[in-house]
Amino acid sequence: MANKLKFERNEVVRTAGQLFWQKGFNATSTRDLQNATNMRPGSIYAAFGSKEGLYCEALKDYAQLMEGQLSQAINEHNCVLDGLASFVTRVLIEDADCAPSRLCMLIKANNEFTQNEPALKVLSVDLANEFEAFLTTLFKQAQHQNELSTDLSALEYARYFQIQFTGLRSYLNRPDTQALASSLIDQMFASLKQL
Amino acid sequence: MANKLKFERNEVVRTAGQLFWQKGFNATSTRDLQNATNMRPGSIYAAFGSKEGLYCEALKDYAQLMEGQLSQAINEHNCVLDGLASFVTRVLIEDADCAPSRLCMLIKANNEFTQNEPALKVLSVDLANEFEAFLTTLFKQAQHQNELSTDLSALEYARYFQIQFTGLRSYLNRPDTQALASSLIDQMFASLKQL
DNA sequence: TTTGATTTTGAGCGATCGCTCAAGTTAAAA
DNA sequence: TTTTAACTTGAGCGATCGCTCAAAATCAAA
Numbered sequence: 001m002a003n004k005l006k007f008e009r010n011e012v013v014r015t016a017g018q019l020f021w022q023k024g025f026n027a028t029s030t031r032d033l034q035n036a037t038n039m040r041p042g043s044i045y046a047a048f049g050s051k052e053g054l055y056c057e058a059l060k061d062y063a064q065l066m067e068g069q070l071s072q073a074i075n076e077h078n079c080v081l082d083g084l085a086s087f088v089t090r091v092l093i094e095d096a097d098c099a100p101s102r103l104c105m106l107i108k109a110n111n112e113f114t115q116n117e118p119a120l121k122v123l124s125v126d127l128a129n130e131f132e133a134f135l136t137t138l139f140k141q142a143q144h145q146n147e148l149s150t151d152l153s154a155l156e157y158a159r160y161f162q163i164q165f166t167g168l169r170s171y172l173n174r175p176d177t178q179a180l181a182s183s184l185i186d187q188m189f190a191s192l193k194q195l
Numbered sequence: 196m197a198n199k200l201k202f203e204r205n206e207v208v209r210t211a212g213q214l215f216w217q218k219g220f221n222a223t224s225t226r227d228l229q230n231a232t233n234m235r236p237g238s239i240y241a242a243f244g245s246k247e248g249l250y251c252e253a254l255k256d257y258a259q260l261m262e263g264q265l266s267q268a269i270n271e272h273n274c275v276l277d278g279l280a281s282f283v284t285r286v287l288i289e290d291a292d293c294a295p296s297r298l299c300m301l302i303k304a305n306n307e308f309t310q311n312e313p314a315l316k317v318l319s320v321d322l323a324n325e326f327e328a329f330l331t332t333l334f335k336q337a338q339h340q341n342e343l344s345t346d347l348s349a350l351e352y353a354r355y356f357q358i359q360f361t362g363l364r365s366y367l368n369r370p371d372t373q374a375l376a377s378s379l380i381d382q383m384f385a386s387l388k389q390l
Numbered sequence: 391t392t393t394g395a396t397t398t399t400g401a402g403c404g405a406t407c408g409c410t411c412a413a414g415t416t417a418a419a420a
Numbered sequence: 421t422t423t424t425a426a427c428t429t430g431a432g433c434g435a436t437c438g439c440t441c442a443a444a445a446t447c448a449a450a
Binding site: 022023024026027103107108110111112114116125128129159160162163164165166167168170171173174175180184187191194195 | 217218219221222298302303305306307309311320323324354355357358359360361362363365366368369370375379382386389390
Binding site for chain 1: 436437438439440441445446447
């Protein structure tokens with residue numbers, strides 16, 4: 001009894017997420033989303049409740065995807081730092097051309113939202129903290145495997161990694177900087193190891 | 196012959212700039228600007244032409260202000276690196292609480308605008324490149340004074356500084372991170388010196 | 391083949407957007 | 421004092437915003 005859904009929820013979330021990632025939350029209109037997903041407003045609102053609801057789901061999907069890619073990169077390498085470098089290379093070189101932005105969608109969210117959009121601000125902060133916690137476990141593992149000193153805590157390494165990664169992504173977001181990507185990634189890991 | 200302007204142009208630009216810096220271009224409405232500047236739409240449009248025109252002037256004002264503060268910090272110290280550290284400390288600690296955002300307004304602009312707003316994108320990129328050029332002259336000076344090695348070019352130092360600074364500002368934009376500012380700034384300059 | 395719960399559709403709502411301009415106000419020049 | 425160019429005012433324009441909902445379409449169960 002009933003009519004079946006005519007769309008694949010995950011696919012819609014992914015498509016909407018690409019738009020949000022590229023243009024930001026405010027600059028993406030519901031008409032943009034309707035065109036990109038080929039859905040009528042009624043269907044979107046029945047499925048996601050609001051533009052904000054769809055955005056939340058897209059942001060969570062992005063965070064999960066990134067954690068998945070990072071996990072995969074770690075598992076494919078014997079040492080943690082190689083896995084991290086592989087992940088960074090994938091994000092900033094291999095997948096860079098088909099991504100909607102050089103910037104991390106989570107960081108873009110953190111930058112865009114203020115106290116005026118409390119729910120979205122809190123969500124983006126929570127997801128960023130969750131990612132930081134994941135990174136911290138990885139750096140703890142790196143220290144156990146003697147890849148890094150224990151002069152700094154794993155959390156301090158995780159903070160430094162995020163600062164470098166975020167700054168690098170912001171820099172590579174500028175026009176005509178792609179050729180610098182490889183050597184700047186090398187520089188990032190070299191400086192990490194000497195901390 | 197005529198009526199005099201009832202507002203101080205620089206003051207209006209500064210006030211509008213604070214709003215734009217905090218909320219971003221898209222999320223700042225012309226009504227917000229009217230309230231903040233206590234001007235009626237007609238006066239704003241007579242003076243600046245458009246919301247975009249006002250934003251451009253505010254962004255240029257911001258860039259000029261930052262270059263001025265950096266110049267001042269450099270002049271007040273014998274060595275360039277001390278001047279840079281003083282500037283970073285001012286931005287991220289001393290002036291942090293009264294600033295509209297921990298993020299650099301130029302970087303926020305770079306993050307927000309896409310090819311859909313070509314004029315604003317180009318302006319923000321140009322201003323960022325101008326700032327990079329200024330930093331490069333400073334690092335050249337630092338090398339001449341034997342504060343830094345010449346293994347890297349001055350431009351490479353400038354790039355690294357921007358990456359670190361941007362990443363750090365993004366990190367300190369997260370809630371409850373202010374206590375970390377001082378030691379992260381130290382870490383930033385320590386890693387810069389051993390490049 | 392009905393029935394009926396579920397989903398899709400799209401016209402269009404009220405709100406807000408960036409912005410305009412005719413009318414009013416101001417003050418220097420005549 | 422009168423004139424007049426410059427500036428301010430604010431009602432409100434057309435466009436677009438996020439979103440709603442009655443009607444049509446759809447399909448599993450009866």
